[in-house]
Amino acid sequence: MSAVGGEPRNVRVELGARSYDILIGGGLVARAGGEIAARLPGVRAAIVTDRNVGGHHAGALAQSLEAAGIASTTIVVEPGERSKGFATLQEVVDGVLAARLERGDVVVALGGGVVGDLAGFVAGIVRRGMRFVQIPTSLLAQVDSSVGGKTGINTAHGKNLVGVFQQPALVLADTGVLDTLPEREFRAGYAEVAKYGLIDRPDFFAWLEENWRDVFAGGAARTHAIAESCRAKAEMVARDEFETGDRALLNLGHTFGHALEAATSYDSARLVHGEGVSIGMALAHRFSARLNLASPDDAVRVERHLRAVGLPVSVDEIPGELPGAERMLDYIAQDKKVSRGALTFILTRGIGQSFVARNVPASEVLSFLKEVLAS
Amino acid sequence: MSAVGGEPRNVRVELGARSYDILIGGGLVARAGGEIAARLPGVRAAIVTDRNVGGHHAGALAQSLEAAGIASTTIVVEPGERSKGFATLQEVVDGVLAARLERGDVVVALGGGVVGDLAGFVAGIVRRGMRFVQIPTSLLAQVDSSVGGKTGINTAHGKNLVGVFQQPALVLADTGVLDTLPEREFRAGYAEVAKYGLIDRPDFFAWLEENWRDVFAGGAARTHAIAESCRAKAEMVARDEFETGDRALLNLGHTFGHALEAATSYDSARLVHGEGVSIGMALAHRFSARLNLASPDDAVRVERHLRAVGLPVSVDEIPGELPGAERMLDYIAQDKKVSRGALTFILTRGIGQSFVARNVPASEVLSFLKEVLAS
Numbered sequence A, B: 001m002s003a004v005g006g007e008p009r010n011v012r013v014e015l016g017a018r019s020y021d022i023l024i025g026g027g028l029v030a031r032a033g034g035e036i037a038a039r040l041p042g043v044r045a046a047i048v049t050d051r052n053v054g055g056h057h058a059g060a061l062a063q064s065l066e067a068a069g070i071a072s073t074t075i076v077v078e079p080g081e082r083s084k085g086f087a088t089l090q091e092v093v094d095g096v097l098a099a100r101l102e103r104g105d106v107v108v109a110l111g112g113g114v115v116g117d118l119a120g121f122v123a124g125i126v127r128r129g130m131r132f133v134q135i136p137t138s139l140l141a142q143v144d145s146s147v148g149g150k151t152g153i154n155t156a157h158g159k160n161l162v163g164v165f166q167q168p169a170l171v172l173a174d175t176g177v178l179d180t181l182p183e184r185e186f187r188a189g190y191a192e193v194a195k196y197g198l199i200d201r202p203d204f205f206a207w208l209e210e211n212w213r214d215v216f217a218g219g220a221a222r223t224h225a226i227a228e229s230c231r232a233k234a235e236m237v238a239r240d241e242f243e244t245g246d247r248a249l250l251n252l253g254h255t256f257g258h259a260l261e262a263a264t265s266y267d268s269a270r271l272v273h274g275e276g277v278s279i280g281m282a283l284a285h286r287f288s289a290r291l292n293l294a295s296p297d298d299a300v301r302v303e304r305h306l307r308a309v310g311l312p313v314s315v316d317e318i319p320g321e322l323p324g325a326e327r328m329l330d331y332i333a334q335d336k337k338v339s340r341g342a343l344t345f346i347l348t349r350g351i352g353q354s355f356v357a358r359n360v361p362a363s364e365v366l367s368f369l370k371e372v373l374a375s
Helices: A028-039 A051-067 A086-098 A113-125 A139-145 A175-180 A183-200 A202-217 A220-239 A246-251 A254-263 A273-290 A296-308 A325-334 A362-374 B028-039 B051-067 B086-098 B113-125 B139-145 B175-180 B183-200 B202-217 B220-239 B246-251 B254-263 B273-290 B296-308 B325-334 B362-374
Strands: A009-013 A020-025 A045-050 A072-077 A106-111 A131-136 A153-155 A158-162 A170-174 A343-348 A354-360 B009-013 B020-025 B045-050 B072-077 B106-111 B131-136 B153-155 B158-162 B170-174 B343-348 B354-360
Touching: A009 A220, A020 A028, A020 A220, A028 A051, A028 A106, A028 A131, A028 A170, A028 A175, A045 A051, A045 A086, A045 A113, A051 A072, A051 A106, A051 A175, A072 A086, A086 A113, A086 A153, A086 B086, A086 B153, A086 B158, A106 A113, A113 A131, A113 A139, A113 A153, A113 B113, A131 A139, A139 A175, A139 A183, A139 A220, A153 B086, A158 A254, A158 B086, A170 A175, A170 A220, A175 A220, A183 A202, A183 A220, A183 A246, A183 A273, A183 A296, A183 A354, A202 A220, A202 A296, A220 A246, A246 A254, A246 A343, A246 A354, A254 A273, A254 A325, A254 A343, A273 A296, A273 A343, A273 A362, A325 A362, A343 A362, A354 A362, B009 B220, B020 B028, B020 B220, B028 B051, B028 B106, B028 B131, B028 B170, B028 B175, B045 B051, B045 B086, B045 B113, B051 B072, B051 B106, B051 B175, B072 B086, B086 B113, B086 B153, B106 B113, B113 B131, B113 B139, B113 B153, B131 B139, B139 B175, B139 B183, B139 B220, B158 B254, B170 B175, B170 B220, B175 B220, B183 B202, B183 B220, B183 B246, B183 B273, B183 B296, B183 B354, B202 B220, B202 B296, B220 B246, B246 B254, B246 B343, B246 B354, B254 B273, B254 B325, B254 B343, B273 B296, B273 B343, B273 B362, B325 B362, B343 B362, B354 B362
Parallel strands: A020 A170, A045 A072, A045 A106, A106 A131, A131 A170, B020 B170, B045 B072, B045 B106, B106 B131, B131 B170
Antiparallel strands: A009 A020, A153 A158, A343 A354, B009 B020, B153 B158, B343 B354
């Protein structure tokens, strides 16, 4: 049943000349050199990783690259969201330039979403664009941030407000590295897996309701869940690479989620991204029901599943004080998905029937937030 | 004869969905609002400018935008190459975000090459890509840096090593603003005008030899020279947007030129970019003759014209000490146009017959540099 050691699953992201493979399976870090050399012959590499992940896997990766004839240098950043800022960006850029890598060489991101977003941005701007390979080591990064080419850093004005679209040449999702992931982090990543079901794959959501324990346990069910998630994201990205339309559906749960992250000062002790998305998805379904777009039963079903896997679904579950409704609306309006002052939300007509709702009246959002925060 | 007040010339850059107009003529700063509003309806704007240029033209530009219904905020940076760095990049990014501009809004660069490169990079990375308009106010920027979408900043490792390709939606080359340009700066920009003749337009070079005094005087000849230069660059960019081949011809004179700029610590009292390019073009022609690729007569003819307009053609004309040949070769090898350790130069078979020479032996370059620096 297990994919460890077997042939990895391959999900192709179709983007014309920028198409690429996502390989999903066990042992891919050790096979990285061969997979990269086959696709990018003659390159040299800069591995960007954080202290935690690097300690576990950077040696094996460098060894695999070397065995395939790829010389590499390793640039280590501090773990955590703080590394997604201008200071660390400049450090990593300097590291890549100091290694005298050229435009045809490759930046390899080995880590979670922070490392992937940061390293991808570096690859996008050094010499106006180098090659880029993602080796995501968290579930969140494997099913979401490593696919689709969005890269960037945070500023005082908000998350991910500065960056570029930089598609990788290859994504290697090694399911084996997830075994050492802390339970809370794996669960947070699972929120994004469930999201793909809720956007437009009701059958996948039903499958998750049945099989989530196996996904958490590892093996074939986990590989299947990751591959299905990557396929869902890849199709969305292929339809709308630069997020001018449908791709916004991937933000289901994220408008509320980002506002909650901002309201908790991105303090991971209180809330991590996937938990914010989990609460955000629950709120998006409740808000849709309140606007008479969807049956309240669907919101209940969503909350039941997210609760079952141990994810939060209500703002009450966030430790500490939260700001009031007006302040929360400010956080939402500052979100980059706001267009021309009108509020854009991903709402739903039911499980797997999400849609982009533009011009949602701020007054409706405000009164919903008051209800949510008072409860 | 003068284009002031008349209809501007229009050079179209053909890049599919990213095609854009370069308008060339007098009074375009005052007409900017209407031209932008016609192409980008409903936008808000951030004007990025430097203290010098902003003092002359930012007020008129903001007024023109306002008259066309475009609200704007102005972000002023220090004049000079130092503003092309991470610190100022971050300041301008913060300024654009503080103004709450969105992805559909526009960054307007009002200034020379530094402002254009910096503001274009900002437009390329804020919210993963905003709209961008160039209003180049130096001859250099009008005929070179404002066209083609190369943006970026410098690092300790070299010039323009960090940036993105970000095509503008419109370029407004106001020939009137050049009247207030210092003579030395106009002359430096002229080096890039002559370059287009030397690359592949021998007739244009011959026209310049005849008419350069009129180009310096202003009026129709100047507008013609700028339009021809923009047309030459536009055709090159349309053929090779991301510089994977022919576009490298635009670097004629730049490999030697950049090395000289680095060797003089980018001290504009000693050497400005266009002067470096002028010496670089003279050296590229001499080096080509030395390699028996071109007739020495062509090198003489190039030097005669550049000298006639008052541009330097020899390293002796640079005030102060220069490093030795080995150090100069290091500067050249650090240049980003170096590929896989082989030295790439733009060489020539004669006036208007430039070509990309890959794998130029470093030993040949070194002995040429020794000769040049000893003379």
